[in-house]
Amino acid sequence: MRARFETEQQIVDRYRRMADASRRMLDAARQDDWDRVCVVENECAQLVAELSRIGDLAPLDPALRQQKIDLLKRVLADDAEIRQLGQPWLKKLDALLRSPATAARLGRAYGAGSLQG
Secondary structure, three states: OHHHHHHHHHHHHHHHHHHHHHHHHHHHHHOOOHHHHHHHHHHHHHHHHHHHHHOOOOOOOHHHHHHHHHHHHHHHHHHHHHHHHHHHHHHHHHHHHHOHHHHHHHHHHHOHHHHOO
């Protein structure tokens, strides 16, 4: 039983680290630093991989279970705001990629057939 509790603590620790990373991603997105968002996103991916290795148990301890729920809610809220902040940037990128001048430059650089879906 002690081993399970330690595993549950490790899981909640990973969620805490993920919540901290998601907050750093949100801060970077608010500053329009999308390169930094990508760097921190990689940290989150590593934490998810660690969770996969550990096994994501639902904590039996009520306090740990509530911590995990609160951390998940925080990550999801941060993610939603990051997506909202990224929408204008994604629209600009889409418009840029669809412009005839960009298509011509990409065609010259990569070959005319590379732009066809």
